[in-house]
Amino acid sequence: MPLPSDDDFDDNTKVAEPGAGFDSRGMGLKIQKKLLGKMSSKSIAKHFIDDTTGKVLDATYKIIKEYSGKKDAEKMMKCVIKIVVKVGILYRNDQFNADELAMAESFKKKFHSLAMTVISFHEVEFTYDAGFLKSSIEECRQLLQTLIDRHSTDKTKGRVDHVFQSFCDEKLMDVIFAPEGKFHDYMKSIVVNLRKMMDEGNL
Known part of the structure; x- marks a missing residue:
């Protein structure tokens, strides 16, 4: 899987309540982004994706790979990882304002x-x-x-659209939820780990 480039982590993120003059928090955020850009996908996953979530993503990758090919599956996983990293960086560096934190809570409830x-x-x-x-x-x-x-940037927003719209493919959904269909074992793994994520308070 290709490494994320520096372009994948936008530099237009504004630091909450910056101090006058030199902005150490803003500088730290930019350095963190550039370091992440040089890390392998596995290293990034270790920092932002726990083992249980990783198992869900692994099973999802296998489904997409069998359904539409390795290239599409790798593109999907790359997009997912970059989105997770992006949101993780923003959250860990207190970049969300009060309205956005409320929106994050709404997203978490809806995703649950x-x-x-x-x-x-x-x-x-x-x-x-x-x-x-x-x-x-x-x-x-x-x-x-x-x-x-x-x-x-529009590039990041495009990744979000790609991931969610891909799963709105009704033919894919029909195959995924077909009783005893070819993806049944993968879905069983996904369901088991989704429940575990809920038990661990991560979903």
């Missing part, structure tokens, strides 16, 4: 609800509803776009 929907559709026969799932995914996309809006 989406995860519960995925678990239910996998575990309970005849509950799968493509329209409802697409609507939930789109709501998450909109919330995340609003959260990162003032901190991100």
Whole structure:
């Protein structure tokens, strides 16, 4: 997987309440971004993605790889990792204002609800509803776009659209939730680890 370049971590992020003159927090943030740009994807994952989340992403990668090919799967995972890193940097450096923190909480609740929907559709026969799932995914996309809006370039926003819109592919959803379908074992792994993430308070 290609390494993120410095361009992937926007320098237009403004530091909350900068001091007069030299802005040490802003400088630290820029240095952190550049260091991350030189790290391998595995190193980045260790800092921002826990083991349980990693297992969900691994299973997701396998699904996308079998559904649409290795190239698309690698592009998807690269986008996901860059989005996670971007939001992680912003949060850890106190870049979100009060309204954005409230938006982050709304996104977390909606994403938790989406995860519960995925678990239910996998575990309970005849509950799968493509329209409802697409609507939930789109709501998450909109919330995340609003959260990162003032901190991100069009390139980053495009990654968000790519990830969420990819999972709105109804043919993909039909295959994923087909009873005893070819992705059943991958989905079982995803569901087990989504539950674990909830137990660990990470979702």
